[in-house]
Amino acid sequence: MNIHTDMGDPPGITVPDKRGKTVEVCLFHPADRGPLLRFYEDFQPKNDAQGLPPSHPIRIRQWINSILAGGLHLIARRDGELIGHAFVVPTDEPGIGEYAIFLREDTRGFGVGTALNRIAVDAARDMGWQGLWLTVEPKNRSAVRSYENAGFRFVRKTVFWRDAEMRLDLQQQTKT
Numbered sequence: 326m327n328i329h330t331d332m333g334d335p336p337g338i339t340v341p342d343k344r345g346k347t348v349e350v351c352l353f354h355p356a357d358r359g360p361l362l363r364f365y366e367d368f369q370p371k372n373d374a375q376g377l378p379p380s381h382p383i384r385i386r387q388w389i390n391s392i393l394a395g396g397l398h399l400i401a402r403r404d405g406e407l408i409g410h411a412f413v414v415p416t417d418e419p420g421i422g423e424y425a426i427f428l429r430e431d432t433r434g435f436g437v438g439t440a441l442n443r444i445a446v447d448a449a450r451d452m453g454w455q456g457l458w459l460t461v462e463p464k465n466r467s468a469v470r471s472y473e474n475a476g477f478r479f480v481r482k483t484v485f486w487r488d489a490e491m492r493l494d495l496q497q498q499t500k501t
């Protein structure tokens with residue numbers, strides 16, 4: 326399922342969650358900045374995914390400013406409210422982006438994360454990214470499964486690691 330990744334004001338993609346509620350996924354638009362800040366200010370629990378999102382509003386603003394400076398950002402909405410953000414930001418490895426996703430607490434566990442990951446992967450490939458990379462705590466089962474559903478695989482994992490690394494080669498992987 327592909328979102329239009331060219332410039333302009335592209336239409337979003339709609340996907341049903343497991344309860345039949347419709348979720349709309351769009352590319353980030355500058356008008357989304359305010360709602361995105363409020364989304365992360367209200368986000369619970371804070372600091373839970375490798376210390377993200379930050380807990381203090383000033384730190385949230387700094388973090389958002391830094392990640393919005395580049396990459397690919399997708400916004401998910403339900404009933405007109407911003408309920409999710411998935412993004413790919415550049416790394417120091419050419420063509421490789423770091424991926425992350427955050428959903429509002431009451432919308433988790435209904436397939437939205439998996440759907441948004443798949444849309445983000447297809448959009449990243451369309452934009453010319455060669456691969457995606459992320460870190461995740463193996464105990465974050467819904468995150469790990471949602472990433473695996475979209476094609477990510479563990480690079481290395483030992484029981485001694487708090488964070489594990491997952492990667493996805495966008496050139497080899499076929500659409501999810």
Ligand SMILES: CC(C)(COP(=O)(O)OP(=O)(O)OC[C@H]1O[C@@H](n2cnc3c(N)ncnc32)[C@H](O)[C@@H]1OP(=O)(O)O)[C@@H](O)C(=O)NCCC(=O)NCCS
Nearest residue numbers: 374427428433434435436437438439461466467468470471
């Ligand atoms: C991680 C996150 C994006 C996953 O999205 P989601 O919509 O909740 O996940 P999905 O409903 O698509 O479920 C994905 C898989 O996890 C399973 N799952 C969902 N909730 C689960 C839970 N609480 N415990 C174990 N497995 C769970 C689902 O059954 C599904 O597995 P399956 O495909 O084998 O059936 C979302 O939970 C979230 O935003 N969490 C907080 C932020 C976060 O941790 N981000 C990741 C940072 S690395």
